Amino acid sequence: MDSKKIEELLEKYWDCETTLEEESLLREYFQQPEIAEKYREAAPLFRYFGEQKNKTINDSAFDKRILPAATKKDAKVVHLIRNSMRIAAGVIVLMVAVWFMRNELRSDQVSPEDTFDDPKMAFEETKKALMMISKGFTRAEQETRKINLFNEAQKEIQKSDSEKSQL
Amino acid sequence: MNSEAFENHILPVKNKLFRFALRFLNNEEEAKDVVQEVFIRVWNGREQMDEVQNWEAWCMRITRNLSLDRIRSMTRKRTQPIEESFNVKNYGLTPQESAEHHESMERISGLIAGLPEKQRQVIHLRDVEGYSYNEICEIMEIDLNQVKVNLFRARNAVREKLMKIDAYGL
Numbered sequence A: 001m002d003s004k005k006i007e008e009l010l011e012k013y014w015d016c017e018t019t020l021e022e023e024s025l026l027r028e029y030f031q032q033p034e035i036a037e038k039y040r041e042a043a044p045l046f047r048y049f050g051e052q053k054n055k056t057i058n059d060s061a062f063d064k065r066i067l068p069a070a071t072k073k074d075a076k077v078v079h080l081i082r083n084s085m086r087i088a089a090g091v092i093v094l095m096v097a098v099w100f101m102r103n104e105l106r107s108d109q110v111s112p113e114d115t116f117d118d119p120k121m122a123f124e125e126t127k128k129a130l131m132m133i134s135k136g137f138t139r140a141e142q143e144t145r146k147i148n149l150f151n152e153a154q155k156e157i158q159k160s161d162s163e164k165s166q167l
Numbered sequence B: 001m002n003s004e005a006f007e008n009h010i011l012p013v014k015n016k017l018f019r020f021a022l023r024f025l026n027n028e029e030e031a032k033d034v035v036q037e038v039f040i041r042v043w044n045g046r047e048q049m050d051e052v053q054n055w056e057a058w059c060m061r062i063t064r065n066l067s068l069d070r071i072r073s074m075t076r077k078r079t080q081p082i083e084e085s086f087n088v089k090n091y092g093l094t095p096q097e098s099a100e101h102h103e104s105m106e107r108i109s110g111l112i113a114g115l116p117e118k119q120r121q122v123i124h125l126r127d128v129e130g131y132s133y134n135e136i137c138e139i140m141e142i143d144l145n146q147v148k149v150n151l152f153r154a155r156n157a158v159r160e161k162l163m164k165i166d167a168y169g170l
Helices: A003-014 A020-029 A043-053 A062-070 A072-108 A119-166 B003-025 B028-044 B046-050 B055-073 B095-113 B117-128 B133-140 B144-168
Strands: none
Touching: A003 A020, A003 B144, A020 A043, A043 B095, A043 B117, A043 B144, A062 B003, A062 B028, B003 B028, B003 B055, B003 B117, B028 B046, B028 B055, B055 B133, B095 B117, B095 B144, B117 B133, B117 B144, B133 B144
């Protein structure tokens, strides 16, 4: 392209009368390394525009991130299926656990001899149980009396000590 | 629109949206967030897509609105301009020339960043992305006259500063 044409285009450019094609011609022209001295103010500007256009999102994972994020409805369906599977698995585990626990409890339970039908027998059973407790208490009381011996001995010692000091 | 159409038609404009958002936000991560949000909005509004004549301009408009919202909600100071990496391989320059080139690119980046917001948007849409005046009207929701006035002011403000730099090294 001759320099006259460039000059003309530049003038039109500054007046905002260039078309898009003419502007891209200018951009192309100023991409070459050898530029006439008189265009020194315009050349970097057009180079700048050209370079800006090459600026891209410098992130290879961007598309992968954007697609599921943007097209959420599709992603939601997948999630729903996945989530319902999770819930179903949880419920099954819970049911199996409950079933095992019940079995375990049933086998552990020793059903006592039924005394409900006979009040006399029930009374006897209760009495027996209470007697057992009471027997335990009496035995314990006897044992604790032995501890009292120590207390008495301590008192005796204290008494004799105080008598000595008085003398 | 299904996700396949979305992937084939909408997703490829991501870089345009990204550059436009970057113009406002000066921060790559924020710009990426905006692009992601735009795509979510487009997907949610896909039922209306048939009524939209120029969906690319529509996406750009959403990008613009979301970026402006983000700027408004950011009470913090504007972030420092990112360290832009300019591609200098094509020119076969010496290290010194390449440093000079890098410097001049940064200078222009600064000049454009210093323009009033509308002028900055218009010059980006026209001179970087190559949109027609009508498309810019649609994206920015302003009339043709305003687009032209803003573009004229933007180009001439940049030109003036470049001439000053050239003449006085300022």
